[in-house]
Amino acid sequence: MSAVRGEFSSRFGFIMAAAGSAVGLGNIWGFPTQTASNGGAAFLIAYLVLAFFLAYPALMAELIIGRHGQANAVTSLKKISAHKWQKHFAFMVGFGGILCAGFILSFYAIVAGWMLSATLEPIASVVGLNQTATWLGEQSLIRNVLFTLIFIALTILIISRGVENGIEKWSKRLMPALLLILFALIAYVMTQDGAIEGLQAYLIPDFSSILDANLLVSALGQAFFSLSLGTSVMIIYGSYISKKENLVSLGAYVTLIDVFIAFVAGLLIIPAMYVAQAQGVEIFSATGELLSEDTLVFQVLPALFDGMGNAGLYIGFAFFALMSIAALTSSISMLEAPVSYTVERFSVKRLHATWLIGALIALVSVVIVCNLGSLFGLVITITTKIAQPLLGLMCCLFVGWIWYRSSLLKAIQQGNPSVHNTLFWKIWPWYTKFVCPCAIGLVFLHSLLS
Numbered sequence: 001m002s003a004v005r006g007e008f009s010s011r012f013g014f015i016m017a018a019a020g021s022a023v024g025l026g027n028i029w030g031f032p033t034q035t036a037s038n039g040g041a042a043f044l045i046a047y048l049v050l051a052f053f054l055a056y057p058a059l060m061a062e063l064i065i066g067r068h069g070q071a072n073a074v075t076s077l078k079k080i081s082a083h084k085w086q087k088h089f090a091f092m093v094g095f096g097g098i099l100c101a102g103f104i105l106s107f108y109a110i111v112a113g114w115m116l117s118a119t120l121e122p123i124a125s126v127v128g129l130n131q132t133a134t135w136l137g138e139q140s141l142i143r144n145v146l147f148t149l150i151f152i153a154l155t156i157l158i159i160s161r162g163v164e165n166g167i168e169k170w171s172k173r174l175m176p177a178l179l180l181i182l183f184a185l186i187a188y189v190m191t192q193d194g195a196i197e198g199l200q201a202y203l204i205p206d207f208s209s210i211l212d213a214n215l216l217v218s219a220l221g222q223a224f225f226s227l228s229l230g231t232s233v234m235i236i237y238g239s240y241i242s243k244k245e246n247l248v249s250l251g252a253y254v255t256l257i258d259v260f261i262a263f264v265a266g267l268l269i270i271p272a273m274y275v276a277q278a279q280g281v282e283i284f285s286a287t288g289e290l291l292s293e294d295t296l297v298f299q300v301l302p303a304l305f306d307g308m309g310n311a312g313l314y315i316g317f318a319f320f321a322l323m324s325i326a327a328l329t330s331s332i333s334m335l336e337a338p339v340s341y342t343v344e345r346f347s348v349k350r351l352h353a354t355w356l357i358g359a360l361i362a363l364v365s366v367v368i369v370c371n372l373g374s375l376f377g378l379v380i381t382i383t384t385k386i387a388q389p390l391l392g393l394m395c396c397l398f399v400g401w402i403w404y405r406s407s408l409l410k411a412i413q414q415g416n417p418s419v420h421n422t423l424f425w426k427i428w429p430w431y432t433k434f435v436c437p438c439a440i441g442l443v444f445l446h447s448l449l450s
């Protein structure tokens with residue numbers, strides 16, 4: 001099987017693909033809005049600590065399971081299971097993750113569709129298609145369905161080309177483009193009135209709220225979503241890494257890039273909110289809470305861009321193009337999870353599997369779009385607040401309790417022969433065995449109870 005399996009052709013290719021999966025709407029939109037609604041810099045600090053001390057070890061668990069198994073999530077988890085019950089458990093966790101990835105894609109594609117139409121809107125205005133521009137800018141069922149489907153089709157087109165020519169090639173193109181646009185936008189926003197006030201809110205912490213349980217729950221959820229954990233995505237990406245690579249440092253790079261981009265996105269979005277506020281847009285309530293967190297992007301930012309006159313059209317285009325690119329490098333990883341499983345489990349051709357699963361997910365998306373009020377929030381809650389932390393926790397249990405330690409060490413030593421002498425090996429196995437499951441479990445319980 002390994003002869004026909006795809007593999008990332010380079011270290012850089014893997015880092016771009018995995019960071020591409022991690023960096024998405026969660027970083028560029030989710031993180032800054034969560035930061036703004038959870039007390040600014042205090043949330044940032046909690047997020048940084050949780051990302052490095054809980055999400056990174058959990059990411060390493062998923063990557064090593066995949067790299068060792070060299071197969072889709074279900075098969076990889078089964079390979080480290082010795083007993084029958086463990087194999088059943090492996091199926092539940094692996095398949096659960098695949099389902100979770102599929103459902104995340106079904107709502108993610110809707111939001112990404114909004115981003116796509118918002119990218120086209122300024123273009124329509126520039127070329128004088130004013131009616132089209134208005135249509136693109138207003139919520140309507142037809143527009144939402146159309147752009148959700150276009151976004152899923154783009155995702156399918158990339159995934160049907162496989163690992164090296166699809167995922168890797170496009171991640172290597174799109175990720176640097178994303179960084180460029182992000183920095184250009186920050187440079188622009190910093191020249192506007194109100195930006196400095198935003199920077200202060202973002203960077204000067206109010207330490208009193210840092211141990212607030214709700215803040216910690218949101219920060220951990222955000223870190224898990226952002227690193228694409230508990231969806232079997234990182235298991236499958238891990239399985240495409242060569243055994244010659246040092247997994248410990250690769251995982252660290254991916255975490256660093258993900259956290260860095262979230263941090264940098266905060267430098268754009270939070271000052272942009274204050275700039276918009278300086279221009280008269282209402283952003284915070286009288287008590288200092290962020291108003292309408294999820295739709296803010298389509299209210300505040302267009303208002304901000306409008307205030308900039310003609311330049312606003314171009315900046316608006318760049319901003320929403322940035323969001324669309326970030327969404328695409330993430331959505332391809334979500335689709336890869338079920339596709340890789342179907343290809344390997346049922347020996348179906350990749351092209352057929354991709355279109356079939358893509359069509360199924362599109363169907364679910366359309367059902368959600370038609371019932372936005374009742375289904376959208378529900379699917380987000382079930383996948384990101386319940387399934388992701390639980391499945392991430394179970395991957396830690398696999399590595400900590402089911403996988404034999406000597407065999408785990410051998411797997412990590414590939415590409416990193418002296419790992420047993422490093423601080424990583426002294427801390428991580430014990431850490432994934434006790435600390436990660438307990439901490440994730442506690443946070444999960446808290447979020448259920450509240």
Ligand code: PHE
Pocket residue numbers: 021022023024025026027101104225226227228229231233330331333334
């Ligand atoms: N990490 C992506 C983001 O931040 C979302 C994602 C979740 C991607 C789960 C893959 C799997 O937007």
